[in-house]
Amino acid sequence: xxxxxxxxxxxxxxxxxxxxICRRPDATAIEPGRFMHLRVGPLLRRxxxxxxxEGDLITFLFKEIxxxxxxxxxxxxxxxxxxxxxxxxxxxxxHVAREAKIVLVGGGIGVPPLYYTMRRLVERGIACExxxxxxxxxxxxxxAEFRKLGPTTVTTVDGTAGIAGFVTAALDSSRxxxxxxxxxxxxxxxxxxxxxxxxxxxxxxxxGCGIGACFACVCPTPDGHYxxxxxxxxxxxxxxxxx
Ligand code: FES
Numbered sequence: 001x002x003x004x005x006x007x008x009x010x011x012x013x014x015x016x017x018x019x020x021i022c023r024r025p026d027a028t029a030i031e032p033g034r035f036m037h038l039r040v041g042p043l044l045r046r047x048x049x050x051x052x053x054e055g056d057l058i059t060f061l062f063k064e065i066x067x068x069x070x071x072x073x074x075x076x077x078x079x080x081x082x083x084x085x086x087x088x089x090x091x092x093x094x095h096v097a098r099e100a101k102i103v104l105v106g107g108g109i110g111v112p113p114l115y116y117t118m119r120r121l122v123e124r125g126i127a128c129e130x131x132x133x134x135x136x137x138x139x140x141x142x143x144a145e146f147r148k149l150g151p152t153t154v155t156t157v158d159g160t161a162g163i164a165g166f167v168t169a170a171l172d173s174s175r176x177x178x179x180x181x182x183x184x185x186x187x188x189x190x191x192x193x194x195x196x197x198x199x200x201x202x203x204x205x206x207x208g209c210g211i212g213a214c215f216a217c218v219c220p221t222p223d224g225h226y227x228x229x230x231x232x233x234x235x236x237x238x239x240x241x242x243x
Contacts, residue, residue, distance in 0.1 A: 005081045008057065010073070014134075014141035017109075018073040019051075020060045022081060027056040032117035033090025033182075033202055033235045036060070037210035039082035040068035047207045047230070048072070049182070050086060051112035051142075052119065061112035061141065087210050088234050091180050091200055093120045100198075102128035103176040105167050105191060107183025108135070113202060114182055115142055118149045129153070131170045133183065137161035168194070185243050192238045199238035205229035219243070 005022035013019045030053045037045040038060075046068040052059035064070050075081065090113075096102065102121060106114040111132050121128050129151045134140045137160035146152040153170045154162030163170045167187060173179075173194045181191045182202035191199060208216030212231030219227050220242045227233065227241065 001087075002082060002084050005058065005083045007075045007077050007079045007081065009077055010075055012073075013061065015136075015138040016064050017139065017141050018062055018064065018069075019141075020062070020072060020075065022058050022060070022083075024056050024058050024083075029053075030058075030086045031090035032093055032120050033113050033180075034086040034088045035113075035210075035234065036083045036085035037087060037207075038072060039084075040071045044068060045084060045210060046072070047087075047210055049113040049202075049234075050116060052116045059116075061109075061115075063109045065109075084210060088230055089232070091117045091202070091235050093117060093124065096121070096126065096178055096198075098124070098126055100126060100178045101176045102126060102178045102180065103171065103196075104128060104130045105133075105171065105179060105181040105183070105187075106130070107133040107167055107181075107187040108139070110181070110183030110187070110202065110204060111142060112182075114180065115145060115149075117180055118146065122149050129176075131155065131167045133157075133167035133187065134161070166190070189243045192243065200235050201238050201241070201243075202235045203229050203233055203241065203243070205234070 008021045035047045035049045048060045051061040104114040130146045131153045133155045135157050178198040179196040188201045205217040208214035210230045217229035
């Protein structure tokens with residue numbers, strides 16, 4: 001499950017956000033919503049969601065929010081990354097009905113896995129829309145890429161781009177029966193209250209091992225148990241977890 005990825009390109013796509021495209025040793029299909037645990041130091045890995053897969057190329061989009069992601073943002077073409085994965089369970093794109101009315105809602109660094117998810121849905125002939133939330137205009141990324149796939153609305157907290165406010169300000173829940181979301185916990189908590197029949201949330205919990213062994217990523221469930229974000233998720237039905 002550990003593979004060596006080779007960096008093909010790296011570019012800054014927004015303030016403090018990096019796109020890293022790597023070549024992997026094989027070209028097997030990967031379910032959208034899964035992640036890779038990338039080595040960023042002798043003993044340290046960081047879970048990074050998969051933003052796109054095309055053949056043997058895999059794309060990661062991430063924000064520099066700590067030493068680990070700063071290290072990743074410094075990589076150059078030709079560098080190699082030790083990657084564990086793909087890990088976790090992703091969005092059920094192969095199981096949604098073709099006539100489903102789907103909206104994908106991403107907040108900040110929760111946006112990346114939704115790009116690959118939307119791409120795969122569109123490839124299945126399923127029309128869907130995206131709502132992407134950011135803090136400010138200079139933190140917006142991949143808007144054009146999403147627009148190529150379908151109707152896309154951008155929101156910014158300070159109103160400097162798109163609709164002012166949080167993603168929920170742009171969400172007309174009466175138009176959809178299925179919702180895929182990824183983003184910060186307060187956003188996901190709001191999404192849990194949205195009256196859409198089928199809601200799937202990708203949770204961004206802090207992780208340790210990434211493979212279900214350390215319990216660093218547990219999340220409580222309504223029936224008094226816990227699930228592990230890394231191995232039971234990161235995607236759950238909205239009613240399965242307490243955030
Ligand atoms: Fe170790 Fe999930 S990160 S159990």
